[in-house]
Amino acid sequence: MTAIVGANGTGKSTIVEAMTFALYGEQRAKKESIGFYWAEKPKFRVVLEFTLDDHRYAVERTQSDALLRRLHGDETVLAKGLSEVTRACERLTCLTFDQFVNSFCAEQKQLAFLQFRNKAARHEEVSRMLGYNRLEAAETLAKRRRSEINSQITAMGMVLEDTDMLKAGRDEAVRGHEEALGNAATLEREVGRLTAALQEASRRRSNAATYLEIAPDLSGKEKDLSRLQESVDEARTRLKEFEKENAELEALWPCEREYQKLSLDLSSSQSRLAAEAAMKSAREQLAQRTEERAKCESSIAEIGDPGVQSLQARIAALRDDQEKAQRLLPGREAAWRTSRESAVEKRTAIRTQLDQAFKHRDRAQAMLSEGRCPTCGQPIGESVREDFDGVQRECDRLSQELGELAARCAELETKPDDVAELEARLAKDEQEIGVLQLELLAAQGIRGRLDGLLDRKRKLDEEIKTLESQIVDREEPKAKVGVEELQAQIGALEQSHTRFLQLSDAVNRVAQGRADLQKKEALYALVLGEVKDLQSRLQATQLADSGEANRLIDEHQKIDRDLFAAKTHLHGANEAAARVERERRSAEERLNRHLESKERLEDLRRRERSYASVAQEMKTLREKLNSALGPELEAKASENLALLTSGRYTTLSMDRDLVAGVVEDGVQKAVISGGEEDVLALALRLALSELIQERQGRPMALLILDEVFGSLDVDRRTGVLERLASLRDRFDQILVISHIEDIYTVADHCIYLERDPITRASVASNGPPISGELE
Numbered sequence: 001m002t003a004i005v006g007a008n009g010t011g012k013s014t015i016v017e018a019m020t021f022a023l024y025g026e027q028r029a030k031k032e033s034i035g036f037y038w039a040e041k042p043k044f045r046v047v048l049e050f051t052l053d054d055h056r057y058a059v060e061r062t063q064s065d066a067l068l069r070r071l072h073g074d075e076t077v078l079a080k081g082l083s084e085v086t087r088a089c090e091r092l093t094c095l096t097f098d099q100f101v102n103s104f105c106a107e108q109k110q111l112a113f114l115q116f117r118n119k120a121a122r123h124e125e126v127s128r129m130l131g132y133n134r135l136e137a138a139e140t141l142a143k144r145r146r147s148e149i150n151s152q153i154t155a156m157g158m159v160l161e162d163t164d165m166l167k168a169g170r171d172e173a174v175r176g177h178e179e180a181l182g183n184a185a186t187l188e189r190e191v192g193r194l195t196a197a198l199q200e201a202s203r204r205r206s207n208a209a210t211y212l213e214i215a216p217d218l219s220g221k222e223k224d225l226s227r228l229q230e231s232v233d234e235a236r237t238r239l240k241e242f243e244k245e246n247a248e249l250e251a252l253w254p255c256e257r258e259y260q261k262l263s264l265d266l267s268s269s270q271s272r273l274a275a276e277a278a279m280k281s282a283r284e285q286l287a288q289r290t291e292e293r294a295k296c297e298s299s300i301a302e303i304g305d306p307g308v309q310s311l312q313a314r315i316a317a318l319r320d321d322q323e324k325a326q327r328l329l330p331g332r333e334a335a336w337r338t339s340r341e342s343a344v345e346k347r348t349a350i351r352t353q354l355d356q357a358f359k360h361r362d363r364a365q366a367m368l369s370e371g372r373c374p375t376c377g378q379p380i381g382e383s384v385r386e387d388f389d390g391v392q393r394e395c396d397r398l399s400q401e402l403g404e405l406a407a408r409c410a411e412l413e414t415k416p417d418d419v420a421e422l423e424a425r426l427a428k429d430e431q432e433i434g435v436l437q438l439e440l441l442a443a444q445g446i447r448g449r450l451d452g453l454l455d456r457k458r459k460l461d462e463e464i465k466t467l468e469s470q471i472v473d474r475e476e477p478k479a480k481v482g483v484e485e486l487q488a489q490i491g492a493l494e495q496s497h498t499r500f501l502q503l504s505d506a507v508n509r510v511a512q513g514r515a516d517l518q519k520k521e522a523l524y525a526l527v528l529g530e531v532k533d534l535q536s537r538l539q540a541t542q543l544a545d546s547g548e549a550n551r552l553i554d555e556h557q558k559i560d561r562d563l564f565a566a567k568t569h570l571h572g573a574n575e576a577a578a579r580v581e582r583e584r585r586s587a588e589e590r591l592n593r594h595l596e597s598k599e600r601l602e603d604l605r606r607r608e609r610s611y612a613s614v615a616q617e618m619k620t621l622r623e624k625l626n627s628a629l630g631p632e633l634e635a636k637a638s639e640n641l642a643l644l645t646s647g648r649y650t651t652l653s654m655d656r657d658l659v660a661g662v663v664e665d666g667v668q669k670a671v672i673s674g675g676e677e678d679v680l681a682l683a684l685r686l687a688l689s690e691l692i693q694e695r696q697g698r699p700m701a702l703l704i705l706d707e708v709f710g711s712l713d714v715d716r717r718t719g720v721l722e723r724l725a726s727l728r729d730r731f732d733q734i735l736v737i738s739h740i741e742d743i744y745t746v747a748d749h750c751i752y753l754e755r756d757p758i759t760r761a762s763v764a765s766n767g768p769p770i771s772g773e774l775e
Contacts, residue, residue, distance in 0.1 A: 001724065001734040003743040006753030011762035012737045016105065016706050022048035022059050023089045024097035025066065025082055052092055059085060095692075103688050105704040126633075126688070135625070139618035146611035149604050156601045163598070166591045173584040180577035187570040194563040201556040207541035208549035215546065218534040225531050228524040235520050239513035245506040252500040259493040259500075262486055279471065286467040292508065293460040296453050299515075303450050306443035315436050318429045325429070329422045336419055340412035347405040354398040359589070361395055364388035434533070441529040445522020452518050456511040630654050636687035643726070644679050644719040652683065660684055679716055682708055686723065690730060703727065706737045721746050 004012050020026060049058045049071070056071040057078075066085035070076045079088035090096055095103065364387055543549050637660065638652040651663035660680055661668045672680065689703060705724075709717050717740070724734060725746045736743055744750060753762050 001747050002749045003747035004737045004751045005739055010753040010755045013706055018046050022046045022061050025086050026097045104702055135618045135622040139615045142611040142615035146608050149608040153604050161594055166594050170587040170591045173587040177580045177584040180580040184573040184577045187573045191566045191570050194566050198559045198563050201559045204552045205556040208552040211541040211543045211549045214534050214537055221531045225527045232520045232524050235517040239517050242510040242513040245503050246510045249503040249506045252496050255493055255496040256500045259497045262490050282471050289460050289464045296457040300453050306446040308443045308447055311436055311440040318433050322429045325422045325425050332419045336416050343409045350402045357395045361391040442526050445525050449518040452514045633687055637683045640683035640686045643723045644683055646719050675712055703731045703734045709738055709740055
């Protein structure tokens with residue numbers, strides 16, 4: 001609390017006049033202290049610095065100009081000019097001049113409550129002071145917005161097209177699109193059918209070409225096979241004869257051995273020379289068998305290893321490679337299909353984003369072409385142009401990405417190199433397996449011949465071993481049988497001996513016959529394998545003759561021509577479908593824009609109803625608050641009155657026109673004194689100031705009391721001072737202008753004014769307390 005004290009005429013009230021003049025350019029009607037100087041001093045200036053809501057301001061005003069600045073860092077000019085500065089100060093304080101002097105500023109000898117220029121506006125001005133005018137402003141704004149929206153609704157209703165016509169156009173475009181898609185689908189199925197037919201015809205054509213290629217070769221091979229069969233039968237017949245002779249030779253072996261034994265005995269009994277001759281004969285036989293064995297070994301060496309196991313291993317390796325390729329092929333094909341489907345899905349997503357970006361760009365372009373926003377009607381700013389450029393760049397980027405994805409999809413339509421490589425690998429392995437199987441058949445024939453030679457060698461080894469044992473174990477006969485008896489026994493065996501000698505070469509003939517038979521059988525097996533292979537291949541073609549093969553080749557050519565024609569028609573149908581689809585999209589976009597406009601229209605109608613409801617609610621709330629204004633002000637003023645009168649008067653009454661009276665003992669006093677009237681007015685002013693702060697929540701916490709103690713007695717003055725002391729917590733600054741000494745007891749600061757008789761100026765100082773009243 002600050003007290004400004006001084007003698008009469010020292011300019012205490014002029015300070016208040018200067019404050020109101022600086023803020024509003026007006027003074028109290030009965031003072032005009034500032035205006036007094038206009039006649040004497042054409043040039044003067046009032047400067048007021050004040051703090052409001054933690055911001056510091058400075059306002060300067062002359063009779064011709066004004067300036068409002070905010071003093072925070074770099075000084076900012078908030079308003080310039082008389083009227084602009086006045087309006088800016090009214091916005092800062094939320095009070096007009098009349099409202100300020102009727103609430104926070106109690107003028108000297110004018111404590112009467114609510115002294116407005118128009119008494120009929122008492123209630124309305126108090127409502128404005130409490131901030132209720134904001135509800136009225138909100139009501140007016142809601143009505144204005146409602147009117148604006150009604151204008152937009154009328155304008156949109158005039159340009160909206162008929163929904164049924166747009167839907168009919170859209171449905172017609174959809175039907176045309178479906179029909180075009182149906183034609184394209186029919187042609188697509190025809191192309192698919194012809195493609196499948198062409199694949200089948202290509203397979204049959206391949207079979208026909210195979211048939212025409214192998215049929216002559218098969219005929220020649222079958223003739224060769226017939227000749228080889230006759231040769232094999234002839235060799236088998238000869239071998240049977242040789243084996244029969246060999247069996248007869250084997251049966252004669254015991255007789256021959258007995259004959260040889262008897263001959264030896266005869267020889268040993270005749271002479272040593274005969275024994276040696278017999279030994280020589282055994283050696284000759286041994287040499288003969290040894291030589292024959294050497295020939296067998298030479299033949300075995302010439303034949304060598306036919307490589308059956310190697311061929312079988314190679315075939316097994318190729319089978320393993322085939323299995324590996326077959327295991328890899330489904331995975332590679334699945335990865336290829338997945339990549340292709342992913343690219344198609346991404347292309348569809350990018351196409352959807354591109355359509356949305358085109359719609360956004362078209363809306364921005366329409367706004368730019370019209371120059372105003374279709375919703376609020378305001379001019380289009382630079383942000384919409386930047387938005388349009390950004391959307392255009394996004395459209396270009398998406399178009400480029402869509403083109404790249406289309407190229408990628410087209411690239412994925414062709415089988416990847418790894419899949420084609422695996423298929424070629426499978427075909428190559430199958431071909432190599434066929435060749436190796438033929439080689440295996442030939443090797444197995446050679447192996448049969450080699451086994452015959454090995455069998456013959458084993459028998460020769462046994463015979464040689466027997467001859468060697470005979471030569472080693474032979475001894476001189478211990479006893480000699482009679483020559484006649486030996487000759488008789490030999491004569492009995494002579495015939496079998498003669499036959500044995502005739503059959504002595506049967507073993508060689510059997511071996512040669514077997515070798516010849518095995519060779520012919522191997523050749524027969526080889527040719528038979530070739531014939532069976534050709535027959536299998538020929539049977540796989542499922543063709544009866546060359547005429548049918550030629551007919552299938554002609555059929556393939558016809559299907560190929562039909563497929564080319566169907567693809568040409570399909571291309572035309574796809575172009576027609578694309579054209580109809582563009583028409584359908586255009587119709588759908590037009591309908592969608594229409595539906596969006598209808599939605600916007602419905603939204604505007606909802607907003608119009610909402611604004612109407614808001615205006616009505618603001619009006620109702622304002623009326624409700626205004627109706628409660630009197631009782632609230634009456635309650636706060638009664639509290640102040642009780643304090644100011646030290647409890648003598650505890651109740652204050654107020655009628656609907658905000659005219660106050662004092663209630664004593666439950667009855668309103670008809671007549672009150674001048675001092676009581678001032679106390680009543682002061683209680684109302686203090687109550688109104690507190691209500692303004694509570695209701696508006698403004699940082700305006702200034703209370704000015706200019707000589708309000710003049711008509712008060714000591715008790716009333718003491719009550720006012722006590723009340724002022726209690727208001728320190730509610731007002732940041734209380735400015736009291738007075739010349740009574742009691743003010744020193746409650747004031748925090750005192751400013752003493754004296755008048756300079758020469759310059760006629762007021763001089764301020766922080767002087768000592770003055771005893772007694774100042775005159």
